[in-house]
Amino acid sequence: MEKQTAVQWYFEKQTELDNSFDEQEIDILEYIERKKEIQDQAYQMEKEQIVNAYWDGGQDVPMHISTCENYYNETFGVETGVIVFDNIHLTNTNKINNGGNNE
DSSP, X not given: OOOOOHHHHHHHHHHHHHHHHHTTSSOHHHHHHHXXXXXXXXXXXXXXXXXXXXXXXXXXXXXXXXXXXXXXXXXXXXXXXXXXXESSSOEEEEEOOSTTOOO
């Protein structure tokens, strides 16, 4: 299977969900719940893809995982709390408590 971006994955899953609702396979409550799950998963996938791209680009070689997390937080203004990366590059659970600042 070809690798998908978070946006591609989101549209595929949202289309499947819409079809299930249109075919009356699920009710409105399940539709709303699954839509939120899809949105949350797509957001997490996008974040991982951005962090991995920064890691792969080696902006600050040698690099530590916190550098990638800080890049994401500084760029997108988000403090994530606990994050888990389960992929070939990163396996880490860190609490980001400095708002992306290393000072």
